[in-house]
Amino acid sequence: MIRIQILSLxxxxxxxxxxxxxxxxxxxxxxxxxxxxxxxxxxxxxQTAFPIINLGDRLTLDFDILNGNARYLQYRVQHCNADxxxxxxxxxxxxxxxxxxxxRNHSFSINTKIPYTHYSLSMPNADINWTKSGNYLLHVYDTxxxxxxxxxxxxxxxxxxxxxxxxxxxxxxxxxxxHVEIDFVVNHKGIVIRNPTTEVKATVxxxxxxxxxxxxxxxxxxxxxxxxxxxxxQLTFPAGKEFRSLDIRSLRNTNRDILDIEEFGDAWELKLxxxxxxxxxxxxxTEDLNGQYIIQSYEDRDFNLESEYVYLLFSLESxxxxxxxxxxxxxxxxxxxxxxxxxxxxxxxxxxxxxxxLLKQGxxxxxxxxxxxNVRDQPQDLEGNWHEAGNSYTVLVYYRxxxxxxxxxxxxxxVGY
Numbered sequence: 001m002i003r004i005q006i007l008s009l010x011x012x013x014x015x016x017x018x019x020x021x022x023x024x025x026x027x028x029x030x031x032x033x034x035x036x037x038x039x040x041x042x043x044x045x046x047q048t049a050f051p052i053i054n055l056g057d058r059l060t061l062d063f064d065i066l067n068g069n070a071r072y073l074q075y076r077v078q079h080c081n082a083d084x085x086x087x088x089x090x091x092x093x094x095x096x097x098x099x100x101x102x103x104r105n106h107s108f109s110i111n112t113k114i115p116y117t118h119y120s121l122s123m124p125n126a127d128i129n130w131t132k133s134g135n136y137l138l139h140v141y142d143t144x145x146x147x148x149x150x151x152x153x154x155x156x157x158x159x160x161x162x163x164x165x166x167x168x169x170x171x172x173x174x175x176x177x178x179h180v181e182i183d184f185v186v187n188h189k190g191i192v193i194r195n196p197t198t199e200v201k202a203t204v205x206x207x208x209x210x211x212x213x214x215x216x217x218x219x220x221x222x223x224x225x226x227x228x229x230x231x232x233x234q235l236t237f238p239a240g241k242e243f244r245s246l247d248i249r250s251l252r253n254t255n256r257d258i259l260d261i262e263e264f265g266d267a268w269e270l271k272l273x274x275x276x277x278x279x280x281x282x283x284x285x286t287e288d289l290n291g292q293y294i295i296q297s298y299e300d301r302d303f304n305l306e307s308e309y310v311y312l313l314f315s316l317e318s319x320x321x322x323x324x325x326x327x328x329x330x331x332x333x334x335x336x337x338x339x340x341x342x343x344x345x346x347x348x349x350x351x352x353x354x355x356x357x358l359l360k361q362g363x364x365x366x367x368x369x370x371x372x373x374n375v376r377d378q379p380q381d382l383e384g385n386w387h388e389a390g391n392s393y394t395v396l397v398y399y400r401x402x403x404x405x406x407x408x409x410x411x412x413x414x415v416g417y
Contacts, residue, residue: 137151160191244365296363
């Protein structure tokens with residue numbers, strides 16, 4: 001049976017509320033220490049690219065730890081199955097080199113009001129290299145205390161198969177205006193597959209997200225050297241609307257996103273323009289980053305070391321407080337998790353939800369979501385869905401041949417809509 005995890009965006013992100021509490025590594029993108037900020041794990045030079053690479057290609061990691069002191073950090077890489085459980089492979093079977101290497105490259109921020117230490121890492125490197133395709137987890141932790149700092153997923157593809165994707169309107173008439181449906185075909189020329197329904201599975205991601213991914217999809221039809229994934233009204237995603245976007249690359253002048261800028265001795269505070277709910281508003285085409293963010297500053301040459309961390313005051317208009325629901329600000333900047341620091345508070349005097357975030361200068365996409373305090377209740381949609389909204393969709397094809405001990409990633413395709 002297809003395991004579909006997109007019954008509702010709100011209900012699904014509700015599940016992530018407590019995921020990053022505690023001191024154990026989890027098999028997902030997760031931050032365990034609130035001082036860790038601005039994690040970017042991507043392809044070199046492409047801040048918004050997903051960490052999906054071919055065997056032999058490289059990834060770069062950049063992140064900050066607030067405070068002016070350097071910490072001794074280490075990292076390790078873990079091979080995983082398609083469902084993100086640890087695979088049966090021994091470390092020597094998927095790595096050249098050794099785990100638990102020191103993360104050596106760090107620098108201190110320059111003349112920033114809130115001091116931080118910036119860390120960077122490029123992989124593969126002289127210390128470590130992966131030799132198998134599949135899912136991987138990167139763990140970063142404190143050398144002295146062994147405290148987990150964060151976890152990051154990445155995927156390595158071997159390209160032994162090919163996948164072609166078609167994005168169309170859903171078969172269900174009731175979803176035509178609000179959802180999109182994904183169909184795709186996998187070509188496995190030259191590869192003998194004895195039992196397609198058990199040896200091949202697929203995962204579909206919307207905007208690189210795992211919290212609403214559709215996973216464990218077997219082929220529906222198989223003929224010759226093709227596997228066809230064409231399910232009626234099952235591989236569908238709510239389209240949402242274009243993401244709200246925030247540009248804080250300059251602290252000198254206000255813009256359409258920034259209402260007021262205040263400079264204090266120890267911090268910058270920015271009051272943002274009032275946002276309105278969009279649930280029932282018509283679709284409007286705007287440029288966005290599909291939920292991602294970039295780090296950048298107009299006034300500085302070295303974005304990594306000179307960009308400021310600023311306190312941002314968000315406000316969302318609401319005639320009344322949502323009954324038995326909490327409102328959150330989400331995006332890639334928080335790994336789509338509903339965290340206490342992202343929760344908004346309602347002010348009855350102004351008819352507005354207020355929230356404050358500490359973010360580094362750059363451009364950020366974000367959304368508002370409402371989480372029922374009793375998650376069995378019907379959630380209230382704050383953004384609405386429109387089939388024309390632009391999103392990216394990624395298909396990952398996993399292959400475990402008969403007798404195989406791990407899930408290979410045989411093909412990948414990302415398409416925009």
